[in-house]
Amino acid sequence: MRVIDLKKPVAITAWSCVGGKKEKEGPLAAGFDMLSSDDYFGQQSWEKAETAMQKYSLRSLIEKRKLNARDIDIALGGDLCNQITSTGFAYRDYMIPFGGMYGACSTMSLTMATAACLVSGGVVNNAVVGASSHFCTAERQFRTPLDYGGKRTPTAQWTVTGAANVFLEREGKGPFITKVCFGRIVDLGITDANNMGAAMAPAAVATLTEYFIHSGKRPREYDAVYTGDLGLVGSRLLKQMMEKEGFPLENHIDCGMVIFDNEKQNVPAGASGCGCSGCVLAADILPRMAAGHLKKILFMATGALLSTTTTMQKESIPSVAHLVEIVADKEDL
Amino acid sequence: MLIKAFVVGGLICVAGQLLIDLTKLTPARILVTFVVSGVVLSALGLWQPVVDFAGAGALVPIVGFGHTLAQGMERAIAKEGLTGIFSGGFTACAGGVGASLIFGFITSLLARPNSQS
Amino acid sequence: MKITRNEYSDMVKKASPNSPLAINCLWAFVVGGGICVLGELLYGFYRNMNFINSDARLMSSITLVGLSAFFTGLGWYGRLAKKAGAGTLVPITGFANAVVSPAMEFRSEGLITGVGAKMFIIAGPVIVYGVLASVVYGVVLYFILPNMR
Structure with missing residues (x-):
């Protein structure tokens, strides 16, 4: 394990995030770009909902930075669903080179660190990184059906319904x-x-x-x-x-x-x-x-x-x- | 009878809760343990007295499901002999399992999974 | 890392909050007992409708299963179970919930590969081992006991 000192610091020039109902009721609600009271995000399944959430976040990021999707050199992202489908499916409507990365809940810093190396080294000019999770896709995949009656143990954590994206560039005013x-x-x-x-x-x-x-x-x-x-x-x-x-x-x-x-x-x-x-x-x-x-x-x-x-x-x-x-x-x- | 059902049924659930909280057993294992215990207790003739005493208090908890299975096995063997060993268990639990299957199917058509908060 | 697995296991035990045992048991007692009382009331109702004893028991079980399915569909059973724990798990309504909830959940994967295939994903072991236990009893009844007399 070693510390990689980026010779050229990488600018974070835009960021976005989207959350669900519980996030809307939480203390950080004001910082979200969009919050849905409906955890289905108007979709037919939880997996589709997570993909929709990712797309809302991505769209918000692209609009904020006034980007053209074709100008994005690479996207790195992941989620918790098997075969990281939520993220892959979110990118299927975009003409952006995409690499899926699985790091479980470390995905956000994993993709940021990887993309920062690529951008800093001049391999690409910019990169989108992102991660998402959805309470309901995680419950049904890792635990039990949502309506199954079970008591949560006092150490069990609550999976956030949220998608976040960050845009990294070689130049910019930071952070x-x-x-x-x-x-x-x-x-x-x-x-x-x-x-x-x-x-x-x-x-x-x-x-x-x-x-x-x-x-x-x-x-x-x-x-x-x-x-x-x-x-x-x-x-x-x-x-x-x-x-x-x-x-x-x-x-x-x-x-x-x-x-x-x-x-x-x-x-x-x-x-x-x-x-x-x-x-x-x-x-x-x-x-x-x-x-x-x-x-x-x-x-x-x-x-x-x-x-x-x-x-x-x-x-x-x-x-x-x-x-x-x-x-x-x-x-x- | 209602009070007896309440107390006995409640105590059986408390036993389940203690198993959940004090041991590493998952709920699925606890249910399996309870059903098998029900079969054993019934086979030993220990559960029928509890049923006589507390009625639904001894039948509604999943232990009662095991009791039903054991009784069904007794009946099937008395009636059919050898083949009863194969049909007795399923015949005995057919009502409860069938109802769950039917209502489960109908519910799956009518209701969507609910998110929680 | 200056820590061994055993030391860490002790640290985790200390750092993890315990379940509130007394409150959990109280909830389980009241809700579980309540469901049994409902079962007894239903039994009385069906007896009054002139069902014979065993049929009245079966009808009250079926009614409990139906009610459990209804409230599971509304999302209420799961909500109650968060508090009631074993009080909603152990009664037959918990068995019904274990069948109905995956049926609902996997509807999105289709009627055959979803609902049909996954319906007993949680309750399956209860049926498998319950029936197997009764088969063992059957073998004892048929082969062993008669030869002992």
Whole structure:
């Protein structure tokens, strides 16, 4: 694992996100481009709904940046559905070269980090990256039918219904991606698929620790260290472990703990899903960076690389975390 | 009788809840455990007294489903002999399973899955 | 990483909130008991309509299954189950919910490959192992007990 220092910082020139009903009732609602009270998004199935949501987000991004789809050099994206169909299907009406990437809930930072390398290296001039998740597609794929009566365990996180996209360019006024760090797979033996935060926290620790060691940076140099969706349990574990590793985190914020009002919206363990970190990034973090309220942050989404088959075969859950450093102004480099 | 049904039925559900919360058993495993327990308890002659005491309190929980299966097996063997071993179980549960199948099919035509919040 | 799997397992246990056992059990007791009372009331109703004992029991089960299907279709059964836990899982209405909910869910994959193939994806094991257990009982009744006398 190593820290990739981008010789040429990559500008984030536009962002967009779309969410569903619960996101509409949440504290970050104002930052979304579109929120639907109907989680079906007017479609006939949940999978179609997720694709529609992605298309709304993509369209919003293209309109904001006044782009022509043909001018986009590459799109990288993914979601949680088998064969990442939600994303692939969203792009089938666009003439954009597309690469699907699966990183489970780490998809947002995985695609950002990959695209940032491509743009910074001059391989492409620009790139769209994105991720989405839908509560209902995730429930029916990973758990049970929606109307099946089951009690959620107190550690079970709530999959965000949301799609987010970010546009990266060689030139622009920022914020800028300046460093990236791809994580390695970590598995500390957690088998409970209803305790994802606990499964993913060690991967977050591994990437953060490596990043601080090899970049020479310290947590306090950042206004905030964002993780993707560790939720209540994972965040607690992250803090304890980072303390042990000698890099105590005082400015840690987990996207899974801010997208909903956990108490009022009845999600005690917090949120999860690819769309969770993506939507918090596009609805909250980037706008605040553009407004100058945040100068320098780390954004690291974490993913649990399990499937229903591996769970039934009683495998433990391997996880991964990818990190990007984002700064608001070039002077802060 | 209503109070007895309430208390006995409620207690059986509490047993299920304890299994969910205190063990790593998934709901599907708990249901299988309850049904098989029902067959065993009924075969040992231990469940009929509970049914006599609490009526629906002993029959409505899925343990009662196991009781129905065991009783059906007894009846089928008394009536048909060897072939009863093959038909007894399915015959006994045909009413409940059939009703679920019929209403499940109809509901699938009329209702769409509901999102939750 | 300066931590072993065993140490981590202990940390996770400490960091994970426990289920509120007393409240969960209270919900399960009240809702589960309530469904049984409904079953008993239905039984009384069918007895009054001159059904014989076993038929009245069957009719009340069928009615509970129908009610469960209706409320599952409306999305209410799942909502109640979020609180009631085993109280809605263990009664026969929970079995019905386990059949009806996948039937609804997989309607989008077609009547044959969706509804037909997936309807018993959750309730299947209950039928399989319930029937198998009764078969074992049948084997004992037919082959073993008579030879012991």
